[in-house]
Amino acid sequence: MRRLPPVAITAMVFVVGFALCTVQFPNFASSRVAANLLTDNAFLGIVAVGMTFVIISGGIDLSVGSVIGFTTVFVALAIERLGLPPLVAFAAILLLCAAFGAAMGAVIHVFDMPPFIVTLAGMFLARGASFLMSTESTPISAPLYSTVSDFALRLPGGGRLTAIALIMLAVVAAGAVLLHFTRFGANVYALGGSRTTTALMGIPVGSMTVRIYMLSSVLAGLAGIVFSFYTAAGYSLSAVGVELDSIAAVVIGGTLLTGGQGSVVGTLLGVLIQGLIQTYINFDGTLSSWWTKIVTGILLFAFIALQQAMLGIARRAGPRKAGVLKP
């Protein structure tokens, strides 16, 4: 398949990066490091899966970071102040997120507005609403939270595959199936290829747009719940800038920023590469953690340049593979 090459490059970057870390820190290659990599980046992985769908369809969703922040505050207040059972709070926030995403998708489609602007408005809206609810960090002490954080699959070598890491892996697997093996997924690629052509081919473009942004917001809500497990608190300033981290992960994972090409597996690798850099910095102990951002920036540049180069080559080699024609 054509989506292999960029993903293959991402995978190589990850493997080479991991190998380099191992050379420098011999105990890097352990199941503990690997499991922590998954746990620490679980919320980013979940939200990046949704972002993958949005970007492949030719859109962008800048609201996801704010939706995560809103979700943590909402869940914390619902459990601690209102005394709702956690599962009820989760169901409520996911429904709210679905409505929020559907509204953004509908505005984008009906008013033919650029997704950038609409989701930028959504970003301010969600962040503002979370400040309105609470400006302080609210710790969550529900029993479910300690149960979840205690749960883990023991890996050989001492690693603990936590519940939130498992949730992330499940989301990645489900996302991959949805994107690559369903009509819905094919339509997502079609939208990224050309909106007008997709409409001409009889695909309901409007409802697809609504559903794609709904998916992204619901996954952002799920990421928010996972984030609240991770920090055991709700705080309106949490996950600031995560929308940009997830866009970076998607692009590093080989998805075309202009839409039409990409994969969920690539996105997971993109998330893990960012996590790898962070882990390296933690191991080193002397480097500023902001190096994560610098290296991510460099990688982004490299991948975007690579995509442009590959597009250029594809255009020059051109659509001239005549196929076997026997008139």
Add this chain to the structure above:
Amino acid sequence: MNASSDPRPALLEVRGLSKSFGTLRALQEVDFTLRAGEIHALLGENGAGKSTLIKAVTGVFPRDAGMVRLGGAEVAPRSAKAAVDAGIATVYQEVNLLLNLSVAQNLYLGRQPTRFGLVREAEMRRCAAALLAEFDLHIDVAEPLGNYSVAVQHITAIARAVDQSARVLILDEPTASLDRHEVEILFAVMRKLAQRGIGVIFVTHFLDQVYEICDRITVLRNGRLIGERTTAELPRIELIRMMLGRELAETTSERTAAHARPVGEICARFEDYGKGGYVAPFNLALRRGEVVGLAGLLGSGRTETARLVFGAERADSGSATVEGKPVRLQSPRDAVAHGFGYCPEERKTEGIIADLTVRENIVLALQAKRGLAKPLSRSEQEGIAMRFIRLLDIRPPEPERPIGLLSGGNQQKVLLARWLATAPRLLVLDEPTRGIDVGAHAEIIRLIRDLCDDGLALLVISSELDEIVTYSDRVIVLRDRAHVDELEGDAIDVSNILAAIAVAGSAGAKAGQP
């Protein structure tokens, strides 16, 4: 195949179809009949109403009056999608498929075979391969469609349409970007579809292809039906007359004695100049003080020739010399540097910059030629603008008026002034009189003559044969993207040009020897 006895039932009947855009009557009570299993050419020059007819039938535009019957039942689709559902599919020159998806996905998008909600990829590929095999197309359907040639993309689009139970297939200039071999493949597909009883409407500019494959021809002109004929019973010259709308008897052009002009030496020469799939190689020599007319039907290669000469397209064969020195024309910049100018056909989109003033539009090309490092002072600009406003009688004579507010004829004069300001040696005019009222028309023609009296070489494209005959010293006739004949002196008249356009095959292949 004698179709006049009409053994086949009417499949698509259009009766009294009218459509106006504002005051422009694009279609006036047009009738059109497509029979099952026939390939029917829909022909006409620019503005004849071919695409309006197609779009009104397929529901892209609402129609003002008239009705469409498909297989006896009236249909009135409101969108292209509704037309497809009703059984009328259209494949445009720009293929409406998704190049980033696989061939199989393109064939089955929105109707993939599924099991438990999952697409049965293997099953879908098998069906896709089988479907394309019906059209003798054997390709890897898992590859992205964009990896294949335009011909394969067209056949894929056709296969998708036919598989969605299309009964009428409209092909809008499908062969414009195909090479000879690919055209053969497409024709084989069209014949196969006709055998199955599907009605095919074929819109094209290539008359050879019409005679090769079509059973019947309908000609439109200026939004009206001119006639429907059986291909076998319609001689080429008659067809061209129907399209261009003139009788041989009425071709009394007033070629004046003004042609006794002394012809200067050659200022630009093109030898075996051409580009594969664009224009066949041609020889063209342009002399100072000479008007060379390019005549031919729409799509015959006139504009393409002009764009090659001006460097807007790069030639891939042959050589060009200017004043005896070999030159390379890689871009319009090169052409301007060698003293060429080009007034394009699409005045509004490619020529004028509507928001700029007359003065700014006039100095544009001169400033570009000088480079940004040497700006023209305001007073120099005003001097140049006023000189040309007087010389060409541009009205109103106000250099600071936005050009968008001028009439078409005056806009055209400003475009001429733009190039004349650069003191060119060769000026290419593509349809200089299109969309200009009658008075201004005569004036533009007078200007063209005056210009070459001043020693400028002119290459003029026009669909108005009378016009070409009036001002040309030589006429090059084009057909199917090749220079096929050249007329000089007394041989230049409308009937000779028509005859040259109509010659079938390559009988007139002396290809514009100077």
